[in-house]
Amino acid sequence: MNFINAKNISKDFGGVHALKGVYFTVRQGEIMGLVGQNGCGKSTLIKTLAGVWRPDGGTLEIAGQKVENPSPFIAIKLGVSVIYQDLSLFPNLSVLENICLGPIIGDNSLLSRISLYRGKAMEILARLGIDINPDDLVEDLPIAKQQLVAIARALANDSRLLILDEPTTALTRREIIQLFSLLSNLKKGGISFVFISHKLGEILEICDRVTVMRDGSIIGTEEAASLNISQIEGMMLGHALALQKKTAFRSGKEVVLSVEHLSKKNHFLDVSFALHAGEVLGLSGLLGSGRTELASAIFGISPADSGKILIRGKEVRIASVGNAIHYGIAYVPEDRLTQGLVMPHSISNNIVIATLEQYLGRLALLSFQKIGLTVKNWISKLDIKTDDARKAASTLSGGNQQKIVIAKWLAMNPAVLIMDGPTVGIDVGAKRAIYDTIQTNAAQGMAVIVISDDIPELLANCDRILIMHGGRLTVEMPTSEADEESLQRSMEIRSGA
Amino acid sequence: MAGNSILKHREAVLAALVVVLALGTSLINPNFLTLENITDLLKANTVSGIFSLGVLMVIVSGGFDVSFTAIAQVTQYAIVLLMLERTEGNIYLAILAAVFFGIVLGLINGAIIHYYNMPAIIVTIATQSLYYGIMYVVTRGRQINDIPSFFWSFSNAKVVEFTSPAGGTYGLSLITALWFILAVILYVFLRHSKLGRSIYAVGGSRISAERIGFNLAHTTLFVYAAMGALAGLAGVVHVSIVQSVIPSSIVGSELQVIAAVVLGGASVTGGKGTVLGAFLGVLLLAILSNSLTLLRISSYYSNVFTGLIILISVTANAIQVQRQRRQRVRVQIDKA
Numbered sequence: 148m149n150f151i152n153a154k155n156i157s158k159d160f161g162g163v164h165a166l167k168g169v170y171f172t173v174r175q176g177e178i179m180g181l182v183g184q185n186g187c188g189k190s191t192l193i194k195t196l197a198g199v200w201r202p203d204g205g206t207l208e209i210a211g212q213k214v215e216n217p218s219p220f221i222a223i224k225l226g227v228s229v230i231y232q233d234l235s236l237f238p239n240l241s242v243l244e245n246i247c248l249g250p251i252i253g254d255n256s257l258l259s260r261i262s263l264y265r266g267k268a269m270e271i272l273a274r275l276g277i278d279i280n281p282d283d284l285v286e287d288l289p290i291a292k293q294q295l296v297a298i299a300r301a302l303a304n305d306s307r308l309l310i311l312d313e314p315t316t317a318l319t320r321r322e323i324i325q326l327f328s329l330l331s332n333l334k335k336g337g338i339s340f341v342f343i344s345h346k347l348g349e350i351l352e353i354c355d356r357v358t359v360m361r362d363g364s365i366i367g368t369e370e371a372a373s374l375n376i377s378q379i380e381g382m383m384l385g386h387a388l389a390l391q392k393k394t395a396f397r398s399g400k401e402v403v404l405s406v407e408h409l410s411k412k413n414h415f416l417d418v419s420f421a422l423h424a425g426e427v428l429g430l431s432g433l434l435g436s437g438r439t440e441l442a443s444a445i446f447g448i449s450p451a452d453s454g455k456i457l458i459r460g461k462e463v464r465i466a467s468v469g470n471a472i473h474y475g476i477a478y479v480p481e482d483r484l485t486q487g488l489v490m491p492h493s494i495s496n497n498i499v500i501a502t503l504e505q506y507l508g509r510l511a512l513l514s515f516q517k518i519g520l521t522v523k524n525w526i527s528k529l530d531i532k533t534d535d536a537r538k539a540a541s542t543l544s545g546g547n548q549q550k551i552v553i554a555k556w557l558a559m560n561p562a563v564l565i566m567d568g569p570t571v572g573i574d575v576g577a578k579r580a581i582y583d584t585i586q587t588n589a590a591q592g593m594a595v596i597v598i599s600d601d602i603p604e605l606l607a608n609c610d611r612i613l614i615m616h617g618g619r620l621t622v623e624m625p626t627s628e629a630d631e632e633s634l635q636r637s638m639e640i641r642s643g644a
Numbered sequence: 645m646a647g648n649s650i651l652k653h654r655e656a657v658l659a660a661l662v663v664v665l666a667l668g669t670s671l672i673n674p675n676f677l678t679l680e681n682i683t684d685l686l687k688a689n690t691v692s693g694i695f696s697l698g699v700l701m702v703i704v705s706g707g708f709d710v711s712f713t714a715i716a717q718v719t720q721y722a723i724v725l726l727m728l729e730r731t732e733g734n735i736y737l738a739i740l741a742a743v744f745f746g747i748v749l750g751l752i753n754g755a756i757i758h759y760y761n762m763p764a765i766i767v768t769i770a771t772q773s774l775y776y777g778i779m780y781v782v783t784r785g786r787q788i789n790d791i792p793s794f795f796w797s798f799s800n801a802k803v804v805e806f807t808s809p810a811g812g813t814y815g816l817s818l819i820t821a822l823w824f825i826l827a828v829i830l831y832v833f834l835r836h837s838k839l840g841r842s843i844y845a846v847g848g849s850r851i852s853a854e855r856i857g858f859n860l861a862h863t864t865l866f867v868y869a870a871m872g873a874l875a876g877l878a879g880v881v882h883v884s885i886v887q888s889v890i891p892s893s894i895v896g897s898e899l900q901v902i903a904a905v906v907l908g909g910a911s912v913t914g915g916k917g918t919v920l921g922a923f924l925g926v927l928l929l930a931i932l933s934n935s936l937t938l939l940r941i942s943s944y945y946s947n948v949f950t951g952l953i954i955l956i957s958v959t960a961n962a963i964q965v966q967r968q969r970r971q972r973v974r975v976q977i978d979k980a
């Protein structure tokens with residue numbers, strides 16, 4: 148039986164046709180993967196299922212019932228819950244209250260009788276095998292636990308379909324495995340899922356069927372067992388994209404940045420390495436290995452306690468982000484959406500905001516012509532999907548917003564560029580564009596650090612790879628000597644072991 | 645419900661401060677800790693206390709309001725004029741009319757803020773000026789000294805009464821009791837009613853609240869209407885204490901009230917704050933200004949204190965949030 152039956156759905160935003168006659172079904176008790184390039188309409192489709200958007204055309208049936216007047220409330224009542232990437236929890240409320248709020252607003256009392264629902268909530272937490280104090284505030288939990296709270300909340304609403312929008316981006320591999328086994332168990336109980344991700348390996352690992360979208364249309368829906376990654380890529384892009392290990396290595400002579408015995412309590416310990424002009428250096432390790440913390444120290448976000456940072460051989464003090472930028476260091480954070488966009492401002496302003504002095508024309512006034520050219524250049528280079536750069540950044544799809552942040556930092560043309568998770572949430576086509584940009588910049592002498600746990604990505608881009616474990620640098624090897632398996636293994640191993 | 649240790653901690657600190665300050669003040673003025681003085685102090689702060697309940701609700705919901713003093717002022721003027729028109733006016737009618745009028749003005753705030761999606765602080769700065777300005781235009785700033793006598797009886801009524809050795813009477817005022825009762829009602833409402841919890845939820849995250857099906861319009865309109873109702877009531881309480889309508893006597897005190905609420909732990913970013921905290925905040929500021937007077941420190945300094953308190957409370961909250969965030973990133977360092 149189909150739990151969701153969407154027929155010929157269309158949705159326009161002004162002149163943008165985000166959905167063009169989409170047919171989409173989800174069976175009861177299956178995990179349906181939903182993939183496609185940035186801006187192809189995945190989020191719009193699920194927001195339509197969830198009653199956030201009213202479709203401009205087509206019909207939607209949920210649990211055999213035709214939805215005439217869509218709203219979030221009705222969708223929840225019919226059993227559809229969305230677990231958005233931001234999780235949409237209430238950070239200031241307790242775990243228990245977050246879980247129970249749905250049933251509480253659904254009942255017909257004026258009171259919030261939380262004790263009535265406590266038992267049910269505890270039972271759900273137990274069923275999910277979650278070890279959390281229900282009276283803790285959600286804001287005090289790590290992200291993986293918050294996600295479990297969001298799932299528990301959906302179950303407390305008696306949801307029959309859980310839609311997960313890129314649920315794995317902030318999780319460690321071990322947490323992902325736990326999440327997947329949880330989803331499989333719930334599936335056996337008859338619950339359906341829609342699973343959105345840009346990590347195609349994960350899609351094939353967990354999904355029963357996969358629906359591929361391109362440009363607001365459905366390209367096809369296939370059994371996952373009959374697909375492989377390059378077939379999905381082919382459907383998404385119209386051609387396959389094969390990531391190949393880098394073969395031409397550059398090893399510049401001049402050391403641009405070096406770090407000696409850098410330590411920070413509870414973050415990392417005794418880290419030393421050197422970065423050369425024109426080199427792309429990979430920095431990897433499991434989440435929680437200290438790699439992001441090391442980068443934040445170099446960029447002055449949370450400065451190190453001891454050790455030295457040298458720029459072109461001279462020791463420098465980096466106590467703030469301002470210092471780091473002064474020395475020509477740029478940092479593209481992993482959490483790009485919260486740390487780098489002014490949502491209500493135009494796409495164009497967001498791209499040039501950090502580099503305004505480059506666009507001064509006569510009389511030291513801003514030259515809008517120069518700005519226009521640069522913006523146009525970045526939009527085409529990174530394939531940012533928009534019809535008008537004057538529109539607000541908030542009108543872009545998630546992945547396209549990420550591209551703007553990257554464009555903003557690249558426009559600075561820094562001496563050292565640190566990119567944390569450069570392709571998280573970015574589709575395979577645009578990944579290629581970002582990789583090309585990294586290589587071109589490096590060829591012109593920029594020194595680049597790529598932080599990633601996507602091993603094929605590291606192999607395809609880096610000249611040398613560093614691996615951290617438990618706050619220490621454990622491995623340093625040239626990419627020419629590395630392969631997927633050895634890297635994967637060394638990430639799990641602690642130093643000296 | 646939420647085992648919010650930070651707020652609990654804050655309330656304990658505030659309570660301790662109140663005690664220390666009260667003891668300190670009684671060193672300068674031995675009469676300070678007498679029942680007579682305490683009940684007087686409470687009575688003098690009843691208007692702020694009633695305001696603080698509304699401000700708490702607005703701030704918890706993630707909103708802001710600086711127009712409540714203007715609402716109180718305008719309502720007060722209108723109600724006194726109305727009562728002077730009628731021969732058979734009484735305090736119940738006055739309160740009812742004031743609450744109604746306050747709700748209307750509050751709803752105007754809420755509707756503009758919600759339906760035009762405008763920053764609450766800007767909207768209420770504008771409506772403060774507007775409400776207050778219209779009153780001035782209509783009344784030409786005329787003062788009213790001839791107040792119906794039931795107002796006086798209202799502020800003078802005691803719930804418990806004692807006779808002092810000197811022969812006068814003192815005790816817990818009816819209006820103070822009214823403040824306490826409203827505080828208890830609000831406490832129960834915020835903790836146990838659906839609407840009360842939705843105020844916290846909306847203050848914690850508007851988007852999340854919308855996504856799980858909360859009606860944001862209801863919550864926003866309710867909060868500003870309730871603020872208006874309490875402001876109207878405070879206007880009546882104020883005139884019954886002061887015994888005259890002076891058009892400029894309430895407007896200007898809004899920052900004091902906001903400072904008390906913020907000092908009580910309400911977060912200006914929304915989602916956090918308790919009735920007990922706001923109560924302690926009002927109390928602390930009341931004792932502080934009382935002891936400043938005793939020490940003959942110019943009342944001009946009280947503005948400096950208000951500003952400092954708001955700044956310090958807000959920064960302290962921000963620092964706490966930063967520290968929490970930092971504590972969450974923690975790497976288990978491998979032993980060599």
Ligand SMILES: Nc1ncnc2c1ncn2[C@@H]1O[C@H](COP(=O)(O)OP(=O)(O)OP(=O)(O)O)[C@@H](O)[C@H]1O
Binds near residue numbers: 186187533
């Ligand atoms: N609120 C909005 N206003 C205007 N345009 C919008 C709005 N939301 C989405 N769009 C447009 O609709 C199209 C589809 O966007 P959508 O967010 O569904 O993409 P997506 O497939 O989820 O992409 P991603 O993988 O990057 O998250 C994009 O062109 C986007 O710019």
Ligand SMILES: [Mg+2]
Binds near residue numbers: 189190544545546
């Ligand atoms: Mg999306």
